[in-house]
Amino acid sequence: MFCCLTLIGGLVLFIIFIVFLAKRKKSLRIQNRVNTLKDKANSWDESEVIEFNPRTKLLEDDFNEMTDRLKKRIVVPNLDEPQNSPYGTPATYVNMVADHMTNSFDFSMVNNVLCQFKHFKTVIGDINLHFIHMVGSEEKKSTPIMLLHGWPSTVWEFHKSIPMLVEEGYTIIAPSLPGHGFTEPPSVTGVTPAVMACAYHKLMIQLGYKRFIVHGGDWGAIIGSLMTYMYPESVIGLHNTMNHFKLGWRQILQTLVGAVFPSLVYTTEEEKRFMHPMFKFSERMYRKFAYFHVQSVLPDSYGYGMVDSPVGLIGWIGTTYPLVSCQMDLTKNIMANLNKGVTSFGLDNICAMISIFWSVRSAQASMRIYHEFYWNDKELFSNLTIPNVPVAISNFPNEIIHLTKFASWTTFKNIKQFNYHTHGGHFSHIDNTEAVVGDLTSFIQKLQ
Amino acid sequence: MFCCSTLVGGFLLLIISIVLLAKRRKSLRLKKLVDALKDKANSWDKSEIIEFDPRTKMLEVDFNEMTDRLKKRIIIPNLVEPENSPYGTPATYVNLVADYLTNSFNFSMVNNVLCQFKHFKTVIGDINLHFIHMVGSEEKKSTPIMLLHGWPSTVWEFHKSIPMLVEQGYTVVIPSLPGLGFTEPPNVTGVSPAVMACAYHKLMLQLGYKRFVIHGGDWGSIIGSLMTYMYPESIIGLHNTMNQVKFGWRQILQTLVGAVFPSLVYTTAKEKGFMHPVSKFGQRLYQKFAYFHVQSVLPDSYGYGMVDSPVGLIGWIGSCYAMASSSKDTTKSAMANIEDGIKCFGLDNICAMISIFWSVRSAQASMRIYHEFYSNDTELLSSLCIPNVPVAISNFPNEGIHLTRFATGAIFNNIKQYNYHTHGGHFSHIDNTKAVVGDLTSFIQKIK
Numbered sequence: 064m065f066c067c068l069t070l071i072g073g074l075v076l077f078i079i080f081i082v083f084l085a086k087r088k089k090s091l092r093i094q095n096r097v098n099t100l101k102d103k104a105n106s107w108d109e110s111e112v113i114e115f116n117p118r119t120k121l122l123e124d125d126f127n128e129m130t131d132r133l134k135k136r137i138v139v140p141n142l143d144e145p146q147n148s149p150y151g152t153p154a155t156y157v158n159m160v161a162d163h164m165t166n167s168f169d170f171s172m173v174n175n176v177l178c179q180f181k182h183f184k185t186v187i188g189d190i191n192l193h194f195i196h197m198v199g200s201e202e203k204k205s206t207p208i209m210l211l212h213g214w215p216s217t218v219w220e221f222h223k224s225i226p227m228l229v230e231e232g233y234t235i236i237a238p239s240l241p242g243h244g245f246t247e248p249p250s251v252t253g254v255t256p257a258v259m260a261c262a263y264h265k266l267m268i269q270l271g272y273k274r275f276i277v278h279g280g281d282w283g284a285i286i287g288s289l290m291t292y293m294y295p296e297s298v299i300g301l302h303n304t305m306n307h308f309k310l311g312w313r314q315i316l317q318t319l320v321g322a323v324f325p326s327l328v329y330t331t332e333e334e335k336r337f338m339h340p341m342f343k344f345s346e347r348m349y350r351k352f353a354y355f356h357v358q359s360v361l362p363d364s365y366g367y368g369m370v371d372s373p374v375g376l377i378g379w380i381g382t383t384y385p386l387v388s389c390q391m392d393l394t395k396n397i398m399a400n401l402n403k404g405v406t407s408f409g410l411d412n413i414c415a416m417i418s419i420f421w422s423v424r425s426a427q428a429s430m431r432i433y434h435e436f437y438w439n440d441k442e443l444f445s446n447l448t449i450p451n452v453p454v455a456i457s458n459f460p461n462e463i464i465h466l467t468k469f470a471s472w473t474t475f476k477n478i479k480q481f482n483y484h485t486h487g488g489h490f491s492h493i494d495n496t497e498a499v500v501g502d503l504t505s506f507i508q509k510l511q
Numbered sequence: 512m513f514c515c516s517t518l519v520g521g522f523l524l525l526i527i528s529i530v531l532l533a534k535r536r537k538s539l540r541l542k543k544l545v546d547a548l549k550d551k552a553n554s555w556d557k558s559e560i561i562e563f564d565p566r567t568k569m570l571e572v573d574f575n576e577m578t579d580r581l582k583k584r585i586i587i588p589n590l591v592e593p594e595n596s597p598y599g600t601p602a603t604y605v606n607l608v609a610d611y612l613t614n615s616f617n618f619s620m621v622n623n624v625l626c627q628f629k630h631f632k633t634v635i636g637d638i639n640l641h642f643i644h645m646v647g648s649e650e651k652k653s654t655p656i657m658l659l660h661g662w663p664s665t666v667w668e669f670h671k672s673i674p675m676l677v678e679q680g681y682t683v684v685i686p687s688l689p690g691l692g693f694t695e696p697p698n699v700t701g702v703s704p705a706v707m708a709c710a711y712h713k714l715m716l717q718l719g720y721k722r723f724v725i726h727g728g729d730w731g732s733i734i735g736s737l738m739t740y741m742y743p744e745s746i747i748g749l750h751n752t753m754n755q756v757k758f759g760w761r762q763i764l765q766t767l768v769g770a771v772f773p774s775l776v777y778t779t780a781k782e783k784g785f786m787h788p789v790s791k792f793g794q795r796l797y798q799k800f801a802y803f804h805v806q807s808v809l810p811d812s813y814g815y816g817m818v819d820s821p822v823g824l825i826g827w828i829g830s831c832y833a834m835a836s837s838s839k840d841t842t843k844s845a846m847a848n849i850e851d852g853i854k855c856f857g858l859d860n861i862c863a864m865i866s867i868f869w870s871v872r873s874a875q876a877s878m879r880i881y882h883e884f885y886s887n888d889t890e891l892l893s894s895l896c897i898p899n900v901p902v903a904i905s906n907f908p909n910e911g912i913h914l915t916r917f918a919t920g921a922i923f924n925n926i927k928q929y930n931y932h933t934h935g936g937h938f939s940h941i942d943n944t945k946a947v948v949g950d951l952t953s954f955i956q957k958i959k
Contacts, residue, residue: 067515137819139872141696149700149886150879151812248589252597353808360801364599364830368816368823371585375816375823382812424587431598 093443096257097293103188104261109269110186115193117177120245125422126170129373133161136374146398152382155398160377160413168414176222176415182245185269187262189254192238193218193245194266197225200232206299206507207234207272209263213281213305215380215429216490217244217419219412220280223496231504236270238263240282240432244419248428255435256282257443260290264297273297276510278503280304281489282432285444288474292447300479300510302455302503304491306466309445311473314338314466329467331458331483333390337465351463358430359437366427373417376426381417384408387489390461407461407486407494448474455480455506457499461488480506541894544705545741551636552709557717558634563641565625568693573870574618577821581609584822594846600830601846608825608861616862624670624863630693633717635710637702640686641666641693642714645673648680654747654955655682655720657711661729661753663828663877664938665692665867667860668728671944679952684718686711688730688880692867696876703883704730705891708738712745721745724958726951728752729937730880733892736922740895748927748958750903750951752939754914757893757921765918777915779906779931785913799911806878807885814875821865824874829865832856835937838909855909855935855942896922903928903954905947909936928954 138161140154147153180195195218199207208228212220218237228235239246241254263286267275276299279287284303291298308314318338321328329335338344357365368375385404392400405413420426436444454475458465468481482502487495586609588602595601628643643666647655656676660668666685676683687694689702689710711734715723724747727735732751739746756762766786769776777783786792805813816823833852840848853861868874884892902923906913916929930950935943 064512064515067512132819137872138815139818139875141698141873141876142700143698148811150882151809152815153811157815250589250591252590349804350808353805354812356797357801357805357813360798361599361827363596363601364802364827365805365813367586367600367605367826368820370587371580371822372816372820374819378815379809379812424585425589427587428589434598 089442089446093446096443100257100261101293103258104265107188107262107265112183112185112269115182115184115245117182117245118174121170121174121177121419121422123170126418129418129421130165133165133373136161136372138374144396147396149397152378153398153401156382156385156401157374157377160381160410160417161374163410164373164377164414164417168411168418170418172411173219173415173418177219180218180225184245185266187265187269188258189249189251190241190259190262191247192241192262192266194236194238195221195225196270197229197235199229199234203232204234205274206276206511207236207267208276208278208503208507209267209287210235210237211263211277211279211283211287212237212240212243213279213283213285214240214243214432215383215416215420215426216240216281217416219244219415219419220490220492224492224500227496227500228504233504233507234272236267236272236275238266240429242425242429242431244423244425247423248425248431253435253439255439256286256432257289257293257440258435260286260293264290264294267297274299276300276302276503276507278302278304280491285436288447288449289440289444291449291452295449295452298452300453300455300506301449301475302457302480302506304457304459304499305462305489306456306458306464306471307444307474308464308466309470309473313473314470317467317470328469331460331465333458333460333462333465334467355433358433360434362430362434363427366430369420369426370424373421376417376420380420380426380429381413384413384416384490387463388461388494389488404488407488408490409493412493448476450476453477453479453506453510455482455502457491457502458483459487459489459491459495459498460485461494462491463489479509537890537894541891544891548705548709549741551706552713555636555710555713560631560633560717563630563632563693565630565693566622569618569622569625569867569870571618574866577866577869578613581613581821584609584820586822592844595844597845600826601849603846604830604833604849605822605825608829608858608865609822611858612821612862612865616859616866618866620859621667621863621866625667628666628673632693633714635713635717636706637697637699638689638707638710639695640689640710640714642684642686643669643673644685644718645677645683647677647682651680652682653722654959655684655715655723656951656955657715657723657725657727657735658683658685659711659725659727659731659735660685660688660691661727661731661733662688662691662880663831663864663868663874664688664729665864667692667863667867668938668940672940672948675944675948676952681952681955682720684715684720684723686714688877690873690877690879693871695871696873696879701883701887703887704734704880705737705741705888706883708734708741712738712742715745722747724748724750724951724955726750726752728939733884736895736897737888737892739897739900740891743897743900746900748901748903748954749897749923750905750928750954752905752907752947753910753937754904754906754912754919755892755922756912756914756918759921761918761921765915776917779908779913781908781910781913782915803881806881808882810878810882811875814878817868817874818872821869824865824868828868828874828877829861832861832864832938835911836909836942837936852936856938857941860941896924898924901925901927901954901958903950904930905939905950906931907935907937907939907943907946908933909942910939911937927957 242248388407389404491499690696836855837852
């Protein structure tokens with residue numbers, strides 16, 4: 064008996080020791096990487112900031128080229144019930160958007176809206192960075208805000224929010240994510256989200272903003288978290304609309320307790336359904352992360368058709384907008400669900416995004432961020448915590464990730480605001496602008 | 512001590528009985544599945560077999576449409592070194608093939624070659640099945656051969672092998688995989704590889720071949736194995752060029768021993784490289800199965816650009832031929848490896864495959880087989896075992912899966928032939944025709 068216990072005890076100690084050593088090694092590795100990133104960022108020369116006019120990139124000619132190709136499109140659904148396809152985007156949707164683009168969409172509206180704002184470009188490292196810069200009132204100058212979009216978005220995402228924030232006197236900086244909108248794809252490899260975070264940080268310092276608010280969704284939320292982790296001294300507060308899923312003891316504990324007492328653990332149905340039923344969790348993850356997997360390995364291979372063909376562009380990138388703007392009702396067919404998403408996001412907004420991607424020809428290269436993240440940043444990202452910088456999370460029901468506040472503490476130790484909303488999705492700046500802007504400004508008020 | 516051992520013993524017994532119960536339940540589940548499949552196949556009405564002329568589908572006007580679109584193609588590599596892209600197919604390759612198709616490729620050659628053979632169509636279940644049927648000599652009539660191709664192939668894969676086999680007097684039956692070549696994509700869902708196996712089997716019976724030899728690669732190997740599992744009484748022998756991995760005690764034992772004594776376990780460097788280093792196995796799998804993952808979840812979403820744009824088609828499907836035929840030397844650039852693959856597969860063969868996919872407009876729908884497989888057949892395939900039917904495996908160095916004969920025994924218990932060759936890849940019928948045809952005929956000699 065004693066012998067048995069000693070053996071077991073010794074084995075447990077040994078395992079603890081090995082785990083401890085591995086954690087230490089990892090910690091050093093991450094510290095090393097962050098130092099390397101910051102050293103590299105420090106070596107970037109300061110470059111001129113020049114004014115930029117979106118009309119030089121969003122040309123009527125290119126739009127007409129797109130509609131010409133759409134008129135001659137080859138779309139072959141094959142299925143008896145194309146609106147009920149289990150294989151992804153239904154042909155019904157592609158044809159609907161193609162028709163709207165060709166017959167109804169007013170392309171000049173995109174330039175008119177974008178030209179309300181002041182656009183600039185500057186070179187930071189390997190990135191020829193585009194950004195919107197609206198200087199606010201003296202009163203609000205101490206809390207400039209960085210708005211960070213993700214994939215497959217553009218600064219168009221914020222076209223309703225920027226005027227709201229500017230009206231309240233805020234200073235706004237909204238960069239285009241490399242490979243999206245007016246920031247061309249880098250011509251070298253290695254421009255990862257962590258590198259982008261350093262570049263965004265450098266931009267703010269260059270513009271004279273030593274401390275600022277970071278607001279982001281999708282990759283913007285990830286880059287915002289990376290920036291806050293690497294430069295906590297610069298970030299007054301971090302506001303994310305997309306939470307970070309991390310498998311830690313909190314998530315595990317919560318899921319086990321939540322299996323028996325869900326109402327004790329989950330505030331919303333969405334939070335519960337994200338984890339339960341547990342035995343179908345891996346199946347849900349398999350379906351949710353198919354796109355992530357392929358874009359982190361073969362982004363270019365699947366992307367050629369999205370640059371040469373507007374049908375290819377609509378078929379994938381053009382579908383993500385309504386797809387993440389509605390809740391999938393599995394009792395209905397895919398087209399019925401997409402129609403809900405189209406109602407939330409708006410067909411004109413879908414077409415605006417598609418027009419920008421088409422004009423700048425960056426649909427294929429935009430997907431490379433997944434590749435750069437997976438092969439360079441995942442260890443850094445999955446281990447970072449934000450211990451002190453105040454954080455706010457906005458929870459919209461049609462978002463793709465739902466975590467309880469408890470589980471969020473795995474990453475964010477100082478959550479100052481954790482709001483729930485009754486409608487809105489992954490693109491809340493489009494489908495619930497008032498709520499997300501309201502959350503941002505109330506968060507800033509709390510921090511001042 | 513005694514208490515301890517009783518506890519441990521009781522615990523072990525509990526685990527063993529749970530595992531046995533689960534195995535029994537799975538076994539019953541699979542039997543039900545197979546019975547349901549065979550019942551469904553039995554309910555399919557016999558349909559007329561009509562002659563088919565490929566020229567009715569392979570039209571000059573469609574080929575010219577493709578070259579017109581290629582002349583106006585939009586390709587943006589963005590990278591300083593496009594030939595060394597880590598992101599998938601390099602733009603250099605796409606432009607190379609586009610130029611060749613537009614300037615040099617002789618499209619009429621495809622029809623001329625295909626029209627050497629006798630083509631037919633018949634409806635089996637939900638499949639409007641195309642097949643080549645060459646009746647051989649009386650002497651060889653007892654061993655008719657079914658040649659089964661995979662994705663993204665067509666019957667073009669066998670255009671050199673068929674004459675060789677016909678010359679030797681063999682009867683050959685070569686169907687087009689549903690969604691590929693001249694078998695249109697089914698217009699209903701549910702046509703999974705197991706269903707295709709039943710349809711192929713039914714075809715042979717309808718043609719009067721009660722017992723036959725199966726030869727397959729890629730999905731052809733998988734469908735061949737499924738057919739052999741479900742209808743062992745019909746299969747004289749099964750010859751696969753792509754092996755199947757099963758994670759069982761053999762694989763585990765072999766990997767452990769092979770880590771210390773590789774020469775004891777592995778016959779070729781490729782076999783060793785498939786499993787070792789074990790620490791990077793997960794990473795290699797992640798890279799290898801990205802395409803499988805996305806095609807099993809969202810085949811249509813990424814596929815629109817492959818039907819509307821020949822660039823989209825070349826960018827992914829058109830690059831598979833070169834990539835799967837190359838030696839994948841990680842010390843060389845992406846383009847160097849692809850050039851290696853082009854030498855093996857041949858630019859004319861690449862263009863022939865692309866022309867067929869373009870003409871029949873089925874690139875997008877061709878990928879649905881992965882979705883159907885994942886949704887319906889994974890348990891069946893991963894559990895099946897071929898205990899009695901004689902099996903032959905041909906091992907080509909540039910194939911994607913490399914298993915030792917020992918590990919192969921997990922699925923195939925009666926391996927009659929296990930040959931290794933010094934050159935050839937995933938498409939050995941193209942790049943080492945003599946060897947693969949030689950293996951097939953020598954196998955048939957052994958099992959007559």
